[in-house]
Amino acid sequence: MSVTIQDILTLPALTGARLLTNTSGANRVVTSISVLEYASPTPVQAEITDAIHFEGNELIITSFANIANDVEAQCSNIKRFAQVGEVGLVLYYVGILMPKVDERLVQLADELGFVIILMPENDASLAYANVISDVMQAIFLD
Structure with missing residues (x-):
């Protein structure tokens, strides 16, 4: 058995989160989780991304700050x-850092089969660590 997006959506740290993209992505397997800290699409970001060996099936946490x-x-x-x-x-x-999710972002993600999970809006009390811990525990226990 493998941990899927659907499984992740049931974890305690994702209470109130919702899938913005179509539900076909809910069956995708997740093998790891990471944080996107520097989101500006610059040559520096490209250099860093190109240097990383991606295993695939990773879920990324970001606020696009x-x-x-x-x-x-x-x-x-x-x-x-x-x-x-x-x-x-x-x-x-x-609603705090990013005013709203633009529909173009959701449409592109749907076209690419890329999942977007929206954490509860306007909630500054949410911590990346809670989702990282819950997801990694689910993967480890699997």
């Missing part, structure tokens, strides 16, 4: 991570 108002940059990140085999992302702090 430094590109909160740049939908094109957000889309660029989704394209890049879908190309290297990542499963999707967990989006934090919408």
